[in-house]
Amino acid sequence: MSAHPGGGPARRRARTVAVVASCLALLTAAVVLGARAAGREPTVTLLANWTGDDEGNLRRTVIEPFERKYHVRVDYQGSSAESQVLGADVESGTPPDVVVLTGPGELADYARQKQLQPLEDLIPQKDFSTSWATPLADGHVYWFPLKADLKSIVWYPAGTSERQRGQARDRPEQWCVGMGSGATSGWPGTDWIEDILLQQHGPRAYQAWAGGRLSWRSPEVRQAWKTWGLLMGAGTSDTLLRRTLQTDYGKASAPVAAHPRGCTLEHQASFIRTQSDAWRRVDGRYEPSARLIPGATAHNAWEVSGDLVALLHATPQAKQLIRYLASADVQRAWSTAESGFSVHAGAQPAPGAAGPAWHRGLAATLLDRQAAHCFDASDAMPPTVRDAFAEATIDYLAHPGHLDGLLTNLDALTRAPDQTWLPSVCDQVP
Amino acid sequence: MSPDRDPARRGERGYDAHASGSEPAAGAPLAPATGARPDPGAAMPPHAGTGAHPGAPPAESHAAAPVRSGAPAGAPGPGTVPQEGRRAPADGGLGAVARVLGGRRRPRPAPGASTTAHELAVRHRLLLALSALLTLSLFVSYEGVHGDADPLRTSSAPAVLSIDTALYALGEAEQDAGAATPTSDFQKQISVAAQSLAAAAGDDVGGPSGRQALQTVAALITVYAVKVQQAQLQPAGSALRQAYLSYATSILTDQGSGILARLKVLQKQQRAAVHRQTSFGPLLWLGWAATLVIALALAGCLLETQLFLRRRFRRRYNRGLLAAGALLAAGLAVTLLFTVWTHQGMTDTRQLLDRRLTGPAITDAGRETAAHLAHTGFRASAAGGILIGGVLVMALAETGLRRHIDEYRFRPR
Numbered sequence: 001m002s003a004h005p006g007g008g009p010a011r012r013r014a015r016t017v018a019v020v021a022s023c024l025a026l027l028t029a030a031v032v033l034g035a036r037a038a039g040r041e042p043t044v045t046l047l048a049n050w051t052g053d054d055e056g057n058l059r060r061t062v063i064e065p066f067e068r069k070y071h072v073r074v075d076y077q078g079s080s081a082e083s084q085v086l087g088a089d090v091e092s093g094t095p096p097d098v099v100v101l102t103g104p105g106e107l108a109d110y111a112r113q114k115q116l117q118p119l120e121d122l123i124p125q126k127d128f129s130t131s132w133a134t135p136l137a138d139g140h141v142y143w144f145p146l147k148a149d150l151k152s153i154v155w156y157p158a159g160t161s162e163r164q165r166g167q168a169r170d171r172p173e174q175w176c177v178g179m180g181s182g183a184t185s186g187w188p189g190t191d192w193i194e195d196i197l198l199q200q201h202g203p204r205a206y207q208a209w210a211g212g213r214l215s216w217r218s219p220e221v222r223q224a225w226k227t228w229g230l231l232m233g234a235g236t237s238d239t240l241l242r243r244t245l246q247t248d249y250g251k252a253s254a255p256v257a258a259h260p261r262g263c264t265l266e267h268q269a270s271f272i273r274t275q276s277d278a279w280r281r282v283d284g285r286y287e288p289s290a291r292l293i294p295g296a297t298a299h300n301a302w303e304v305s306g307d308l309v310a311l312l313h314a315t316p317q318a319k320q321l322i323r324y325l326a327s328a329d330v331q332r333a334w335s336t337a338e339s340g341f342s343v344h345a346g347a348q349p350a351p352g353a354a355g356p357a358w359h360r361g362l363a364a365t366l367l368d369r370q371a372a373h374c375f376d377a378s379d380a381m382p383p384t385v386r387d388a389f390a391e392a393t394i395d396y397l398a399h400p401g402h403l404d405g406l407l408t409n410l411d412a413l414t415r416a417p418d419q420t421w422l423p424s425v426c427d428q429v430p
Numbered sequence: 431m432s433p434d435r436d437p438a439r440r441g442e443r444g445y446d447a448h449a450s451g452s453e454p455a456a457g458a459p460l461a462p463a464t465g466a467r468p469d470p471g472a473a474m475p476p477h478a479g480t481g482a483h484p485g486a487p488p489a490e491s492h493a494a495a496p497v498r499s500g501a502p503a504g505a506p507g508p509g510t511v512p513q514e515g516r517r518a519p520a521d522g523g524l525g526a527v528a529r530v531l532g533g534r535r536r537p538r539p540a541p542g543a544s545t546t547a548h549e550l551a552v553r554h555r556l557l558l559a560l561s562a563l564l565t566l567s568l569f570v571s572y573e574g575v576h577g578d579a580d581p582l583r584t585s586s587a588p589a590v591l592s593i594d595t596a597l598y599a600l601g602e603a604e605q606d607a608g609a610a611t612p613t614s615d616f617q618k619q620i621s622v623a624a625q626s627l628a629a630a631a632g633d634d635v636g637g638p639s640g641r642q643a644l645q646t647v648a649a650l651i652t653v654y655a656v657k658v659q660q661a662q663l664q665p666a667g668s669a670l671r672q673a674y675l676s677y678a679t680s681i682l683t684d685q686g687s688g689i690l691a692r693l694k695v696l697q698k699q700q701r702a703a704v705h706r707q708t709s710f711g712p713l714l715w716l717g718w719a720a721t722l723v724i725a726l727a728l729a730g731c732l733l734e735t736q737l738f739l740r741r742r743f744r745r746r747y748n749r750g751l752l753a754a755g756a757l758l759a760a761g762l763a764v765t766l767l768f769t770v771w772t773h774q775g776m777t778d779t780r781q782l783l784d785r786r787l788t789g790p791a792i793t794d795a796g797r798e799t800a801a802h803l804a805h806t807g808f809r810a811s812a813a814g815g816i817l818i819g820g821v822l823v824m825a826l827a828e829t830g831l832r833r834h835i836d837e838y839r840f841r842p843r
Contacts, residue, residue: 051687075639085649183653245673
């Protein structure tokens with residue numbers, strides 16, 4: 001008879017201790033791992049240029065619903081210096097997963113560097129026309145628009161007659177202008193010159209210039225600069241100059257709602273109608289800039305801009321975000337929140353839909369198949385040329401006599417090697 | 431055979447001291463001699479039936495069992511009916527626990543049978559369970575305090591100071607930016623701000639989103655410096671100089687999206703992290719209260735088991751249990767002391783970082799923080815010792831009781 005059928009006492013003791021120790025280790029590991037897992041959530045990083053109220057809108061209408069629906073956290077960074085931030089992020093090897101940029105030129109450059117991921121498998125081709133989701137030379141689509149805006153328009157307060165608008169056009173102090181925009185100061189000036197060139201010389205000359213094929217010193221481009229200088233009263237008043245240069249573009253329309261009224265007209269994109277409190281208060285209306293730009297000859301040509309979404313890291317969460325941003329519901333929600341316009345085929349308002357006349361008019365113009373839509377030329381240019389262009393507009397207002405030097409410098413930058421120029425920026429020009 | 435395991439040679443006495451309140455009489459008649467056979471159902475020492483040491487069973491403490499002359503304790507003769515109500519005190523107050531820990535696996539001893547094996551098993555399991563529970567509870571509670579000390583020392587606290595440095599340097603740079611001629615002070619302050627942010631990024635401020643925010647700020651600082659340089663290239667008082675300075679200032683001070691606003695958000699997040707890491711919240715209070723209650727229960731159980739063994743086996747001390755008790759007391763004292771020291775250092779650090787620091791005060795704060803949090807890393811690493819200590823306490827309790835349990839494992843058939 002064995003006194004220890006289960007093994008010797010030493011063996012039993014060892015077994016007991018081993019079992020208890022193992023249980024303890026397992027429990028501890030479970031507690032530690034459980035605590036860590038609870039604090040972890042899949043994340044996608046998003047970089048765009050929206051800050052302040054726009055950022056609040058984005059979070060409320062786009063990001064938070066996405067986070068709730070897919071249980072993915074979105075780390076959003078918004079900055080007016082988005083271009084510099086993205087450049088630094090890419091150079092340091094830590095780019096965001098998804099980026100929203102206004103410049104297809106910059107995106108094309110990143111695509112050339114193989115930093116962007118193709119999107120044609122993530123977004124249905126029928127949703128966006130090729131003029132918005134443009135395939136590059138390698139056949140891939142690398143971006144699509146989240147929102148579009150019309151730029152060839154001039155805002156004025158309701159009740160301002162055509163005659164009053166005509167008179168205001170020839171008085172530089174009646175233009176509400178602000179060149180300030182932090183890191184990207186000067187871009188309102190580029191919008192002016194681009195639109196003047198488009199209205200005076202048409203989409204063909206515009207596209208050649210935006211593609212680096214028309215010299216900055218060409219008569220067409222030079223005329224556009226001079227026309228703008230004339231409208232702005234460049235070189236005529238130091239007070240006006242300081243006001244124009246130091247005013248932030250977002251606050252440029254403030255005098256329109258002041259008593260007495262400080263300015264009447266503003267050449268600014270469609271988004272300013274809701275972004276500016278002053279235009280809301282004076283019930284801002286718009287008219288095509290072609291009617292006010294001296295020497296305008298183009299017919300039904302419109303400068304447009306867009307917030308373009310691109311993918312840098314094809315993580316499952318980032319792809320999910322791309323599909324989400326390309327969906328008709330999100331496009332509609334974001335466009336409504338920002339009073340912008342979606343060019344998504346499925347996100348268009350039904351005919352006869354409610355809304356202010358100015359909004360319906362802008363939407364119709366943006367989708368008009370007969371109209372020529374040309375993408376913002378500076379946004380389509382390589383970033384170095386774009387930034388130099390913006391600074392040149394500031395310098396030009398201060399020193400209109402320096403125009404030749406500024407244009408020569410821009411031509412030199414345009415000829416620099418290793419830059420990506422978009423072959424086409426207008427949808428009605430072959 | 432180990433002499434220690436031989437009940438006869440250990441001098442364990444065959445009579446319940448309780449019965450008469452005196453030492454058993456020497457030369458009391460042994461069971462075989464009187465013909466009073468032990469009850470087959472009673473717990474017997476392994477050798478009781480082998481004839482090796484006839485008549486030398488270990489003591490049983492059936493307080494209720496009438497002790498008859500010539501009958502070994504715990505081996506009541508036929509017809510002796512133990513009374514439940516009087517047997518309970520012999521459980522040492524562990525009756526309820528016994529029902530939980532011992533009642534399911536093993537049937538209760540038959541009326542009149544020995545309960546020693548059962549009671550040993552109950553105490554054995556209770557000691558092991560309490561030790562395991564205490565180890566886990568102490569480990570989690572200890573980690574709850576010390577686990578945050580390392581990130582505080584190496585990440586959160588330096589990050590708050592780095593951001594303070596960057597904010598101060600940028601404020602100084604903004605003053606230098608307005609100077610009539612370019613100064614090297616401006617470049618120096620920009621370098622200080624950039625290096626501080628690089629240090630903050632190295633401290634892993636706010637995880638991936640914090641790193642992204644820091645990269646944004648770093649890029650904005652570069653743009654700010656460029657705009658200031660563009661301004662300084664223009665003649666003093668010119669419209670262009672004022673314009674570029676206003677762009678630079680807006681990059682620095684814009685509400686919500688300016689450099690300062692972003693840094694303040696990051697700093698607020700880091701201060702919140704410091705508060706989170708240094709707080710002694712309700713969960714930690716609960717954890718430490720539970721740990722102390724379990725520790726007291728374990729100490730009480732060790733003491734009771736010691737007394738139980740003394741009553742049943744006439745051994746003054748059980749060395750295993752004594753060592754377990756000593757280890758428990760020492761371990762608790764050390765962990766409590768370490769925790770108080772570390773928590774005090776963390777609280778002092780938080781109070782220091784909550785102040786708005788500028789200039790040389792930031793450097794002083796860095797030194798003081800390092801002093802407050804010195805040795806917290808070593809103390810945090812002691813958490814592994816808790817697990818080892820727990821296993822040791824269990825091993826000691828096991829060793830202390832195993833010899834007695836083994837003696838009672840054998841049952842005559």
